[in-house]
Amino acid sequence: MIMPRGSDQLLLPVNPLFIGFSLLLALALEMLPVGRHPASPDLLALVLVFWIVHQPHRVGVGLGFVFGLLLDVHESAVLGQHALAYTLLSYFAITIHRRLLWFSLPSQALQILPLFFAAHGVSMIARLIVGGMFPGWTVMLAPVFEAMLWPVVVWLLLAPQRRPPDPDENRPL
Numbered sequence: 001m002i003m004p005r006g007s008d009q010l011l012l013p014v015n016p017l018f019i020g021f022s023l024l025l026a027l028a029l030e031m032l033p034v035g036r037h038p039a040s041p042d043l044l045a046l047v048l049v050f051w052i053v054h055q056p057h058r059v060g061v062g063l064g065f066v067f068g069l070l071l072d073v074h075e076s077a078v079l080g081q082h083a084l085a086y087t088l089l090s091y092f093a094i095t096i097h098r099r100l101l102w103f104s105l106p107s108q109a110l111q112i113l114p115l116f117f118a119a120h121g122v123s124m125i126a127r128l129i130v131g132g133m134f135p136g137w138t139v140m141l142a143p144v145f146e147a148m149l150w151p152v153v154v155w156l157l158l159a160p161q162r163r164p165p166d167p168d169e170n171r172p173l
């Protein structure tokens with residue numbers, strides 16, 4: 001993984017089981033029957049974008065499509081509504097993943113904000129084309145909340161990879 005400038009900390013390799021666990025946990029949180037508000041952030045999209053940016057060889061567009069279909073079936077939405085949104089989100093996250101890692105966390109959040117806006121817009125347009133109701137303009141707050149959660153998600157999901165400080169001063173790494 002490319003380390004951002006000014007970062008003096010090496011990261012351990014990520015465990016593939018941790019990637020799967022975090023994605024399944026985000027899917028489970030999206031499936032909780034708590035009554036979804038249009039402005040609530042899409043945690044699955046947030047975790048998916050994180051892993052696509054940080055591990056593009058392990059998580060990609062196909063996984064975004066599969067998780068989108070699972071969410072479509074669970075929510076009884078138009079089949080392919082979330083799948084299309086997550087596929088486009090995954091594709092554009094892969095296109096910017098190398099450039100994104102050079103920025104600080106607040107700058108990264110601003111860089112991915114248009115991706116989240118586009119994903120929510122595609123999902124809303126797909127819903128409206130088949131005759132769904134307009135959820136209101138509060139739906140456009142969800143991408144803002146997702147971008148605000150980006151630093152928290154990065155900190156949480158990179159925590160298992162951080163090395164503890166090594167007290168041995170004779171070893172170079």
